[in-house]
Amino acid sequence: MTERIEVRKTWKLYVGGAFVRSESGRTFEVNDATGAFVANAAKASRKDARDAVLAARKGHLAWSAATAYNRGQVLYRVAEMMEGRRAQFVADVRVAEGVDAPSAEQQVDAAIDRMVWYAGWADKLAQVLGTNNPVAGSYFNFTIPAPTGVVAAVAPQHSSLLGLVSVVAPIAVGGNASVVIASAPRPGPAITLTEVLATSDVPAGVVNLLTGDPVEVMPWLAAHADVNALDLTGVDDADLAVALERDAAGTVKRVRRAASTDWEAAPGLGRIRSFLEMKTVWHPMGV
């Protein structure tokens, strides 16, 4: 009997809910931990990044108009779809990170559970982070969180799935849209995550995933006037991080700086807070 030849997948960018090649036509070779060929990933260009911002702005408008209950259900749906592809994610993480099966399974399970945890926050943030303010006067005064808008993020370079989910979910749960650059050497699990996102009722453009070199793409995003915030979590190059933070000042972007993070530890609310604006409303009370 002849051995069946595997059908390979073409790895693409995920922009505006569609799977697209880089407009530049460029790819880069992705290898597994042993150095063997895995795939040619699309190498995102400046134009791809700009297209992604355009898509993200549209996605943000739809996503932030959705009810918190709806956003929570959609993110939970993402977890459901991840669970269905658990085996595929485990295989991806093993290839990407060169870890054994139990370790990969542990990471995939943690990533799915993290998505569920964040999904549950959608309809609680306004209660936990909002306030009613007892001003000294006859006014009703309250403060509620609102999404910052479009966030450009660099996913962790090492933790290819758990780290990625831990960056994407807190941005999305508050109503933001993101342009995320996947781990440059380990983009495999991110590619599978885009297939999950495409089938989870996440509106087009809410999460846009690019593969490529953050050194090449991020400066365009850091200087882009329609990007409201940067998440530099996955920027390992200190010089690049400083340059991006400096560029962000051009339009007063909010910046979450790179920091070493234990992805297996339970997260707090910090990542969610980083991408929320507090809006305070005053109204007189009277007859």
Place this chain on the structure above:
Amino acid sequence: MTFEYAPAPESASIVDIASSYGLFIGGEFVDATSGRSFKSVNPATEEVLADISEAGADDVDRAVRSARTAFESWGSLPGRERAKYLFRIARLVQERARELAVLETIDNGKPIRESRDVDVPLVAAHFFYHAGWADKLEYAGLGRDPRPLGVAAQVIPWNFPLLMLAWKVAPALACGNTVVLKPAETTSLSALAFADICRQAELPAGVVNIVTGAGDTGRLLVEHPGVDKVAFTGSTEVGKAIQRAVAGTGKRLTLELGGKAANIVFDDAPIDEAIEGVVNGIFFNQGHVCCAGSRLLLQESIADEALASLKRRLSTLRLGDPLDKNTDIGAINSLEQLERIRHLAGVGDDEGAERWTADCQLPAKGYWFAPTVFTGVTQAHRIAREEIFGPVLSVLTFRTPDEAVEKANNTPYGLSAGIWTEKGSRILWMADRMRAGVVWANTFNRFDPTSPFGGFKESGFGREGGLHGLAAYLEASDD
């Protein structure tokens, strides 16, 4: 017949301004090693009030080191003890309220009615509110064990000198930080009076340090490597430069920058009430307010009636001696600012907008600008896009709520917005769509220590006041 107002000046004898001031470092006034100084001028009379030291690099370094030393004990002092110092300060401000109000008016040019009824009472309230937080920080929503950041460098503007000091110093101290504060160069005097309040409160030496000077001093302070946190209120241009300078240092940063707020009046709003709010929105404090309602958006069907009402009301505003208790519009804070306002108003003329100015006599000495309204303004005009920071209102019109939202949000700024309508559901619908940090519905320019203040987009980030303001001065333990 016309009833003339008799002069009703507040006595200036309650304040005692020294001929010269040093820097307040380590709990005492010291001479600046820079050897340089500058003059503070009363903008209503152009009279020189005092000679003020300009802090140079060595002085700033000394202040930061003093704050660092003080942080070692202040940061670990039990919250309940820090609280009592802040309560003391709140009481001292109340006790010296009239003196502080008069001093502020003399140095800043704002009407005594505002410094007496708005600025100084809010200063006391701000310290009182934050005093109570000092021993309750585990309830601030930042995890169970939030920590102070260390030394805070704080740079504040000239429009609400003592109030901006309170907004910066009170939360910083409540959270266990120590501060080096740089007041604006045209309005140092109330900050220096605050140094005396720190003395009376027996605040430990070095917890509050005040270095006077202009932009160079500010830059030396925010770029000092011994600083853990930078807080700035001022122009977006300088804010961006600070954000750039802080990049890569790991310093925490909050910015409260410029604005170009829309004040939106719908056709069902009670016109007189709305116009009163519009006037307060832009002519309060001579329009030297970052959240000023400097773009008036009138629904087209009521535009003529509203404009007529606006002009009628503006014609009754009294401009002149800021110390007079009947004065509505005081002096422009500096010649430099007056020239900027004149320049931008001139650009409004050049771009084809129609200027209307209230008919009022300007005093011969001092810096003054009569209340001014531009009509026929489009969104492309510079007077509809740039912050003028003066008593100049640009009027635009809209037809539908969607158009109002579109126009209101069509600005890189996002500090505040105003909505005038009798319809509750419309207020909430509009408030939800405003990309602005503070939304005033059927009111404007209200401030309270419990109510968070700060911007979206290029109006900056971080909040001041309320529970959310504490985050600017604490390291969260749930990050």
